[in-house]
Amino acid sequence: MTKRLEITDLVAGHKTRRGVVQAVAGVNLEIAAGETLGLVGESGCGKSSLARAVIGLNTPTSGALSINGDPMDMRRRGNHARDIQMVFQxxxxxxxxxxxxxxxxxxxxxxxxxxxxxxxxxxxxxxxxxxxxxxxxxxxxxxxxxxxxxxxxxxxxxxxxxPKILICDEPVSALDVSVQAQVLNLLVELQREQNLSYLFISHDLEVVRYVSHWIAVMYLGRIVEIGPVEEIWSSPLHPYTRALMQTTGNDAMGEGPEVKLNSELPSPLSPPSGCRFRTRCPLAIEKCAQEVPDLQENGKGHQVACHRAKEWSATVSAAA
Ligand SMILES: Nc1ncnc2c1ncn2[C@@H]1O[C@H](COP(=O)(O)OP(=O)(O)O)[C@@H](O)[C@H]1O
Ligand code: SF4
Ligand SMILES: [Mg+2]
Structure with a gap:
């Protein structure tokens, strides 16, 4: 089925005095009509850069976008303003x-x-x-x-x-908790009434879980895990996703590695070779420094980019 929004091999960066920050390093995502894709990740991992490249506030370095199967002209975004709009933080x-x-x-x-x-x-x-x-x-x-x-x-x-598509970049992060739910509920109702598609960005996993059909986890410019919301919540496979989940009250995730984030996000000016998470990953092996892990299907539309995920996928999924 044709997707409402397709993002293919998107690369986008920011020029700085110290070089180009490649904030989005080859991202593929798709969103169906009437559905929400939640995008999570720590501050600085490239979520807003992705949003701004999709909406045209920044020109992507490379990649393609299409709406209902029609390729978008990246240089004439004005033509697409009626299809895709943004809600800011x-x-x-x-x-x-x-x-x-x-x-x-x-x-x-x-x-x-x-x-x-x-x-x-x-x-x-x-x-x-x-x-x-x-x-x-x-x-x-x-x-x-x-x-x-x-x-x-x-x-x-x-x-x-x-529009048919809304990009919501941390739309409730600046609001009091009591007001957050009201605004989230409004977004959910509007989606049902108008069959809207949302790219919903938040650093708050519980907010994302509340509104999303799919969740994508971003780390240093790349998508490291993606899948249906309850599948990601109950069976997170990527060590980075598991680390993020451990900071929420999620006690549903199956038996697998416990990962804590005790160091800072590395600079996207010089990302680690191979797996970008390896400098913070307690499970890293030699291969992780040499080969970039690609997203691999793990059933039920769940994909994960980790050389070792297969080792714990059975015990993690068994609990689900
Ligand atoms: N206008 C900009 N100029 C230079 N660097 C930027 C700019 N905007 C973002 N960055 C850098 O790009 C990276 C990703 O940032 P951002 O997309 O804002 O992440 P997030 O939204 O996930 O917090 C960060 O390293 C950030 O410092
Ligand atoms: S590929 Fe290696 S470094 Fe990256 S998350 Fe998996 S185990 Fe950790
Ligand atoms: Mg942001």
């Missing part, structure tokens, strides 16, 4: 402070000249109502809203062009 930083709520949500429609003026007003009112912003607030400025309300406006703005 900090709606305050991403919303023009001088525009009212109504104007913020209407602006993309004006820029893309969709609908008549009267239709635009009606549409924006209905959309704001849907995301839970009452009419009395439509003339307010961003600073007059709470964090949760600002993120609701950010979501309405992202949905104004009726």
């Amino acid at each position: 900090d709606p305050y930083g991403s919303l023009n402070p001088r525009l009212t709520v109504q104007q913020l949500v209407e602006e993309p429609l004006t820029v893309h000249r969709t609908r008549s003026k009267a239709e635009r007003k009606t549409f924006v009112k209905a959309l704001l109502d849907r995301v839970g912003i009452p009419e009395a607030m439509h003339d307010r400025l961003p600073h007059q809203l709470s964090g949760g309300q600002r993120q609701r406006v950010g979501i309405a703005r992202a949905l104004s062009l009726e």
Whole structure:
């Protein structure tokens, strides 16, 4: 079946004075219509760089993107703005402070000249109502809203062009825990109503588990494990995934290596040879320094990139 979004061999970096940081080092991902792919990993592992390359805020070094099987022209992203939009972590930083709520949500429609003026007003009112912003607030400025309300406006703005895909980069990380669930529930409801596809990025595994159908784990620019959400939760195979899980209350993961992250993420300016996780992996062997492990299928759509995962896959999966 054709996927809503396909990301193929994506490489993207940042130029710095000390050289090029290859923050995304060859990523393949796909998302079906109406589904969420959750992307997790520590801060600095390249999640936002991937999001920005997909949405066109950064030009990828190489790779391809397609929407519903149609290749995307990487240099003319404006053409795809109606298909793919982004919800940012900090709606305050991403919303023009001088525009009212109504104007913020209407602006993309004006820029893309969709609908008549009267239709635009009606549409924006209905959309704001849907995301839970009452009419009395439509003339307010961003600073007059709470964090949760600002993120609701950010979501309405992202949905104004009726995209098929939303990239949500840490959409609730800046919010109070009590407000997080409300915004997550809103995203889940909107997905069901509009059959939206989400690339949902968070460093918080439990938040990702709550909203996702699939989980991909990123480490230093690469995807090291991917699979259906409950499969990853109950049978994490990559030592890095297991280390991340150990920081949550996950007591469902089967018997396998216990891994703790006691050192810092290495600099992506000079990533380790072979397996990029090897400098922090207690299970590393000689092969890990020499050969890059590719993602290998482990049944049920579960893939893992580790030379040794087969050694514990039976005991880990047995408990599931
Ligand atoms: N604008 C930038 N200029 C230079 N380096 C950057 C820039 N943005 C991100 N990086 C670097 O790219 C790497 C990945 O960062 P990022 O994509 O923000 O990770 P994450 O979102 O997972 O925290 C980090 O080493 C970060 O320092
Ligand atoms: S390939 Fe080697 S270093 Fe990498 S996670 Fe597996 S055991 Fe650890
Ligand atoms: Mg980020």
